[in-house]
Ligand code: HEM
């Protein structure tokens with residue numbers, strides 16, 4: 001390669017990086033999992049959402065700028081068709097009126113242990129409540145990456161299980177949510 | 191009253207296990223129908239905890255009973271007619287079989303339905319199988335058929351005991367009582 005080609009290539013690379021705003025990460029549905037587990041008499045009942053999407057943007061310095069999660073509530077699978085049917089009711093998710101849950105965060109901080117926290121809001125069953133999601137990020141080969149995390153959400157904040165279920169005596173109030181999401185990157189250009 | 195059975199008499203352990211089980215079964219059958227008839231509610235879930243706890247208690251008593259039965263003597267049949275003695279033995283065998291089948295099919299139904307169980311709100315019952323809708327329906331079907339077979343055999347069993355006591359006026363019922 002001539003010196004000229006090398007310099008031109010170098011110049012292009014420089015220009016290119018200069019114009020990249022950041023990276024747009026989109027979840028790959030086939031490799032991603034979003035689980036939830038309410039408890040019954042203190043014992044977990046595991047379920048997962050079959051349909052959800054996550055988008056995540058990072059800036060030029062690879063710092064997170066936005067995280068958005070959309071969940072199709074009707075895709076909840078608790079391993080029992082009767083329960084899957086029962087949670088559609090008004091007392092539970094009221095799926096006919098609120099088919100989707102959305103989490104959005106544009107504020108990211110690092111806690112004392114060095115863990116990345118996405119501070120945002122969760123919109124669910126007509127309620128919008130502050131929720132913080134801890135995130136672990138791991139690069140994978142082939143321009144992919146994996147995000148994992150685990151948090152507890154109070155179901156009463158969203159009136160999930162209202163009326164005679166609201167006391168939390170049988171079905172606990174804290175619901176564990178955890179996820180491992182595989183992302184595919186695309187650069188955000190000017 | 192002696193602890194052990196003899197060729198003529200039931201010992202107190204066999205008697206106690208028989209009548210305790212009988213009492214539990216008579217509670218279990220209406221409790222099961224009642225639990226099933228309720229719409230999903232905290233009450234339904236509590237009634238099911240009772241049903242599952244008492245049902246597993248039947249199973250545990252049964253294990254004890256069979257071990258005791260294998261280890262000790264069994265009183266000879268008082269029934270002199272061969273056919274009747276054979277029928278009694280078959281009915282008792284079926285009752286023992288149902289006391290295994292009912293709790294196990296109930297336990298599988300629960301596990302396949304992905305519903306964890308804590309016996310008497312204290313002791314967690316491990317899941318026998320993972321969540322599985324088809325298996326859940328099958329096990330519930332087995333449970334229900336077992337209930338109807340049980341009811342049928344019990345009518346014969348109790349009828350035979352009463353026949354011996356009231357018509358034949360022999361010792362069959364008396365030697366099972368205290
Ligand atoms: C009012 C109800 C009941 C009465 C009057 C009754 C009466 C009797 C009597 C008199 C015997 C002794 C038979 C003999 O000595 O040859 C017997 C044995 C037996 N009963 Fe019952 N019973 C009742 C309920 C039940 C129930 C609910 C079950 C279980 C589901 C049951 C299971 C058995 C079994 C398995 C034996 C055989 C014991 C053995 O050979 O190890 N009984 N019953």
Ligand code: HEM
Pocket residue numbers: 215218219220221222223224226241242243244245246248249289292293294295296297299300307330331333334335337
């Ligand atoms: C001695 C033993 C038992 C008896 C006599 C008994 C009897 C019954 C009866 C009468 C019903 C209602 C009718 C039906 O749908 O089958 C029922 C339902 C049920 N039982 Fe039991 N049961 C016993 C033990 C158990 C145990 C140990 C469990 C669980 C650990 C259990 C779990 C259930 C369940 C889940 C149902 C509802 C089935 C359905 O969804 O159709 N049972 N039982």
